[in-house]
Amino acid sequence: MQREYFVIERAVSNTHPLLGWNQSASMFRKGRPVSVETPVQLRVAEPVPPRPIMVDHHSLPAPVVSQRLMEVLAQFELPGAQLVPADVAVGDSVLRYWLVHVYNRLPCLDRRRSIFTPSPSGLLLLSLDALVLDEDVLSKVPLAQRLLFVLAESTSVYLFHRSVVDRVLALTPPPEGLRFIPVSDWNDSAGFR
Numbered sequence: 001m002q003r004e005y006f007v008i009e010r011a012v013s014n015t016h017p018l019l020g021w022n023q024s025a026s027m028f029r030k031g032r033p034v035s036v037e038t039p040v041q042l043r044v045a046e047p048v049p050p051r052p053i054m055v056d057h058h059s060l061p062a063p064v065v066s067q068r069l070m071e072v073l074a075q076f077e078l079p080g081a082q083l084v085p086a087d088v089a090v091g092d093s094v095l096r097y098w099l100v101h102v103y104n105r106l107p108c109l110d111r112r113r114s115i116f117t118p119s120p121s122g123l124l125l126l127s128l129d130a131l132v133l134d135e136d137v138l139s140k141v142p143l144a145q146r147l148l149f150v151l152a153e154s155t156s157v158y159l160f161h162r163s164v165v166d167r168v169l170a171l172t173p174p175p176e177g178l179r180f181i182p183v184s185d186w187n188d189s190a191g192f193r
Contacts, residue, residue: 001135004162006180009190010059016177017052019060020045022089028062031103031155039085040099054088054095055177061156063100064088069175070098072167078148080104100148100158106141107152110134116153125154128188133159159183 010016022041027034042064044052056066065073070083084099109116115130131151138146147164151157160168165180181190 005183007186009179015053017044039087043089056175057178104149105152106149108134108137109153
C-alpha cells in the first residue's frame with residue numbers, strides 16, 4: 001500500500017513562482033470545508049522571478065492548480081477536498097486557478113518505522129526524514145476515502161493515490177510545475193532537490 005502513494009511537490013524552477021495569500025487564510029487552516037462566494041485572492045510571493053512563468057501547479061503550500069488539472073481532480077469527486085476558485089494576481093493580470101483545499105486528514109504515520117522529530121507536544125512533527133505509512137490504518141479506510149488526503153501529523157504533506165497521479169500525468173501535453181514523489185523516496189527536504 002505504501003507504493004500506491006505519492007507526495008505532490010512543486011517542480012524545481014526559479015521561474016515558477018510560489019504563491020501567497022492576498023486575503024486572510026484562517027478559514028482554510030481549520031480542517032473543515034469552507035464556504036466561499038467569490039474566488040479567493042492570491043498573489044505571486046517573494047522572491048518574485050524576473051519573468052514568472054505560470055504553470056499547471058503552484059504551491060501555497062496547498063496545491064494551486066490550473067483549470068485542466070482541476071477538471072481531472074473533479075472527476076474523482078474527492079471526499080474531504082474542495083476545488084476552490086482562486087484569482088492569482090501576476091503583475092497587471094489576474095489569472096484563474098483552483099486551490100485544492102484538503103480537509104481529509106488521516107493519522108497514518110507509522111511512528112515505529114518513520115524517522116521524524118516530534119514537536120514538544122508530540123502531536124505534530126518538526127521534521128520528517130523518512131515517511132512510512134501505517135498500512136493497518138489505511139486498510140481500514142475505503143479507497144474512495146483516501147484517494148487524496150493530508151497526513152494528520154503534518155498537514156502540509158499532500159498524499160495522492162496512484163490512480164489520481166496516473167490520470168494527472170496522462171494529460172497531453174504533460175502538466176508543468178509539479179512532481180509526484182513516491183512516499184518511499186520522499187522526506188521534508190524533497191522540495192529542494
